[in-house]
Amino acid sequence: MSLLDRILLLDIFAGLGVTARHLARPADTVEYPEKAKEPSERFRGMFLLDEERCIKCTLCAIECPINIIYIDWHSEKNAEGKAEKKLDRFDLDMKRCMFCGLCEEACPTNPRSIWLATKTYELGTYERNESLYLDIRKLTQWDGNVKPFPTADPAKAPVNPAKEK
Amino acid sequence: MSQSLLYNVLIPVTKAVVCFLVVALVAGVLTLIERRVLAALQIRKGPNRVGWNGALQWLADVVKLITKEDHVPSKAEKVVHLLAPLLVMAPALTVFAVLPFGPDFSVTLPWIGKVTTPVHAAADVNVALLLLLAVSSIGVYGIILGGWGSNSKYALVGGLRSAAQLISYEVPMGFAVVAAILMANSLSLVAIIEAQRKAGVWFVFPGLIAFFCYFVSGVAETNRIPFDLPEAESELVAGFHTEYSGFRWAIFFLSEYANMIVISTVATTLFFGGWLRPFPNVAWLGFLDVVPPMAWLLLKVCLFLFVYIWFRGTFPRYRFDQLMALGWKALLPISLGNLVLVAFAALWGAAGLRVLGAVLTVAFAGGLLWARLRPARPRGTTSMAGRPAEVRV
Numbered sequence: 001m002s003l004l005d006r007i008l009l010l011d012i013f014a015g016l017g018v019t020a021r022h023l024a025r026p027a028d029t030v031e032y033p034e035k036a037k038e039p040s041e042r043f044r045g046m047f048l049l050d051e052e053r054c055i056k057c058t059l060c061a062i063e064c065p066i067n068i069i070y071i072d073w074h075s076e077k078n079a080e081g082k083a084e085k086k087l088d089r090f091d092l093d094m095k096r097c098m099f100c101g102l103c104e105e106a107c108p109t110n111p112r113s114i115w116l117a118t119k120t121y122e123l124g125t126y127e128r129n130e131s132l133y134l135d136i137r138k139l140t141q142w143d144g145n146v147k148p149f150p151t152a153d154p155a156k157a158p159v160n161p162a163k164e165k
Numbered sequence: 166m167s168q169s170l171l172y173n174v175l176i177p178v179t180k181a182v183v184c185f186l187v188v189a190l191v192a193g194v195l196t197l198i199e200r201r202v203l204a205a206l207q208i209r210k211g212p213n214r215v216g217w218n219g220a221l222q223w224l225a226d227v228v229k230l231i232t233k234e235d236h237v238p239s240k241a242e243k244v245v246h247l248l249a250p251l252l253v254m255a256p257a258l259t260v261f262a263v264l265p266f267g268p269d270f271s272v273t274l275p276w277i278g279k280v281t282t283p284v285h286a287a288a289d290v291n292v293a294l295l296l297l298l299a300v301s302s303i304g305v306y307g308i309i310l311g312g313w314g315s316n317s318k319y320a321l322v323g324g325l326r327s328a329a330q331l332i333s334y335e336v337p338m339g340f341a342v343v344a345a346i347l348m349a350n351s352l353s354l355v356a357i358i359e360a361q362r363k364a365g366v367w368f369v370f371p372g373l374i375a376f377f378c379y380f381v382s383g384v385a386e387t388n389r390i391p392f393d394l395p396e397a398e399s400e401l402v403a404g405f406h407t408e409y410s411g412f413r414w415a416i417f418f419l420s421e422y423a424n425m426i427v428i429s430t431v432a433t434t435l436f437f438g439g440w441l442r443p444f445p446n447v448a449w450l451g452f453l454d455v456v457p458p459m460a461w462l463l464l465k466v467c468l469f470l471f472v473y474i475w476f477r478g479t480f481p482r483y484r485f486d487q488l489m490a491l492g493w494k495a496l497l498p499i500s501l502g503n504l505v506l507v508a509f510a511a512l513w514g515a516a517g518l519r520v521l522g523a524v525l526t527v528a529f530a531g532g533l534l535w536a537r538l539r540p541a542r543p544r545g546t547t548s549m550a551g552r553p554a555e556v557r558v
Contacts, residue, residue, distance in 0.1 A: 008532045012480075019206045019479040029210040 049139035054113035060103035192422035206478030233411035245314030250416035252307030267459035315408035323404025327395035337496035338382035344375035358439035365446035370522025383428035391480035429469035
């Protein structure tokens with residue numbers, strides 16, 4: 001900075017100018033409880049379970065490092081007379097989940113049967129066990145804010161580099 | 166009712182009560198305005214839930230502060246601890262006695278008749294500026310006693326910092342005020358305003374440097390950002406009022422805002438013509454007289470208060486050595502040199518003031534314009550370029 005710049009306090013005026021320009025800008029604040037921002041397309045919120053795709057292998061429950069996935073199933077004859085696994089229970093103790101995503105990685109089906117897919121991020125509850133204990137109903141149908149699975153077409157599906165090796 | 170009783174008791178008491186209430190009210194509302202403006206500067210919204218768009222937030226704060234526990238630390242020096250907020254507030258409010266808010270005005274009151282009185286809280290004191298500097302300096306006692314009486318290290322350090330800071334910045338502030346006194350040839354605030362009318366120019370033009378020194382010192386005197394070291398949150402919790410709560414804390418808060426209003430009003434009076442309209446001698450601007458004098462004053466004071474908030478939203482806090490360096494190594498010599506300059510101009514009378522004002526304004530505006538229009542520094546000449554390669558990050 002030259003001496004003249006310092007005498008004229010150019011840096012001071014430049015700083016004041018920056019804040020003055022900000023004064024004219026509308027606030028970025030979103031008044032949360034009334035309005036909320038829509039998460040981006042790539043947002044990975046809460047778990048979603050697709051009961052149709054799930055083969056009841058329980059790999060996700062086995063892989064879970066803190067054992068918070070509880071799966072019960074029984075065998076049943078279907079219309080063609082073949083044995084078919086039916087889910088009795090698929091529970092996820094959300095309040096202990098650390099979102100490591102290992103269950104999603106362990107899932108053998110393609111597309112995945114369980115994956116972090118919803119745009120839900122409001123996890124607050126008034127009771128400890130109220131809504132953070134997810135059962136099948138909650139896992140399969142969130143409150144309408146489930147985004148479509150982006151790679152439903154296998155031809156367009158991105159190749160998992162880990163699996164390709 | 167005798168005239169002396171009316172003029173010596175009734176009117177002053179009424180004015181004092183009105184002044185106190187108005188200052189307390191304005192200080193309260195100012196907290197809300199400050200939060201909203203600060204939020205706008207930071208692209209936020211600020212408090213907007215209580216009342217219409219947050220308009221009652223300050224009232225909620227007042228109720229909260231009054232109903233909070235008035236806590237005194239167990240080993241505090243109790244008398245000093247309780248006395249300190251009053252020692253801060255009393256000078257801050259006393260100063261309002263001599264501030265001129267407008268020219269004489271007349272009202273016709275029921276039972277009493279026509280009353281003519283200046284819009285002062287007390288009177289046009291002929292040594293008003295001296296009184297103002299003397300009384301407002303007492304406030305530092307309250308701050309240092311509050312810091313010491315709290316029996317807290319944070320508070321003590323805050324109090325000591327405040328004492329050091331206020332003493333340092335009294336000096337350049339005093340010199341800046343002396344410059345205004347030289348131009349006006351009087352210590353009376355009313356006479357200074359009248360002198361600006363006579364000279365035909367606001368003293369901010371010939372006293373550009375003095376005004377700058379005065380306002381910077383004023384910001385430092387009121388412990389406002391960027392000079393808020395006595396209450397530096399990141400270092401001292403809350404500085405001298407760390408151990409205060411409830412209404413006593415509110416009194417510290419109120420006196421800070423009262424001091425801001427005083428500094429702004431005095432800056433307006435000394436350098437921006439007080440209640441005078443812009444260019445008070447130019448006849449064709451006479452239509453500006455529609456605005457009453459007091460409104461002009463309030464407008465200017467509001468602008469200064471906005472600048473206070475603007476500073477708060479812009480600048481980071483000084484380090485203590487930088488603060489002292491600015492006070493003693495920059496402001497003091499600048500204000501002293503300016504004093505010599507202004508003294509020579511004042512020797513020449515009103516014409517000298519006008520010439521000095523024109524020269525300073527043109528030099529300042531020209532310098533800013535040149536800085537704006539000069540070619541940008543070519544790329545690659547930043548400080549990084551000159552350094553040896555291994556130092557580059």
